[in-house]
Amino acid sequence: MPTHLGQNQYGKAENRVVRITRDGGTHHIKDLNVSVALSGDMDDVHLSGSNANVLPTDTTKNTVFAFAKEHGIESAEAFGIHLARHFVGSQEPIRRARIRIEEYGWERIPTAKEGDHSFVRTGQETRTTEISFDGEHWQVVSGLKDLVVMNSTDSEFWGFVKDKYTTLKEAHDRILATEVTARWRFNWTGDDQPQPQWEQAYADVRRQLLDAFAATYSLSLQQSLFAMGTRVMETRADVDEVRLSLPNKHHFLVDLEPFGLKNDNEVYLAADRPYGLIEGTVLRDGAEARIPVTD
Known part of the structure; x- marks a missing residue:
């Protein structure tokens, strides 16, 4: 052959x-x-x-x-x-x-x-x-991984599609936690222009990701993802693309009624798997996607 x-x-x-x-x-x-x-x-x-x-x-x-x-x-x-x-x-x-x-x-x-x-x-x-x-041609894609973040409130998830296999209850006040993997592509093209201040750029992008996660009243993890990528783009003119991978680190309310106790959004089971995995790319208008989904 x-x-x-x-x-x-x-x-x-x-x-x-x-x-x-x-x-x-x-x-x-x-x-x-x-x-x-x-x-x-x-x-x-x-x-x-x-x-x-x-x-x-x-x-x-x-x-x-x-x-x-x-x-x-x-x-x-x-x-x-x-x-x-x-x-x-x-x-x-x-x-x-x-x-x-x-x-x-x-x-x-x-x-x-x-x-x-x-x-x-x-x-x-x-x-x-x-x-x-x-x-x-140069391409510089920086990023971070294993950054675990949580909002203990200001998150909901409801109004989703339901079929005969759906058992998930709608939530109007839930924990939103994820482990952020982020990659961002600089528009630096080579030696004819000064290099970005790489250390400062990393600290700034990290801060913008965290600020956006904390400040977003989230109706879905997808909404938080877009807000995080958009915040980086709005504050860093030298970044044209942000790709985020956000596993949903689920926290489920524990049923305490068998023990005669009311669980008022206080006690949760942290489940590590299986987990929802939300991924997406946020691009500056006019930019092309170049960060691979997988490699």
């Missing part, structure tokens, strides 16, 4: 690099998980086994650690841009680089010790970014 080679890529995944910057007794931490994927003129290695165009994945790993020393890590985005430019610019067979990065946060522990170098790992969310470069 005739076959042909389709899209392909290779690289070194999940390079765990921690960079300590020492400013006297005050230290700063950047803790990244970096995955490199390269593609280009790679037919021969698949069809004949020739490695003539293959930069070893071990070399990509070494490059990540060397760049952490040589360039430092100002931000996940800036570090990924350095790597992508290097791989595409230094190896002729490599036509495209995709750098995916997860960043793990640390907070300082106040101590009586001299210096400022004690930290505790934060557990609120993981920061993400994906940089793609083909030698001419």
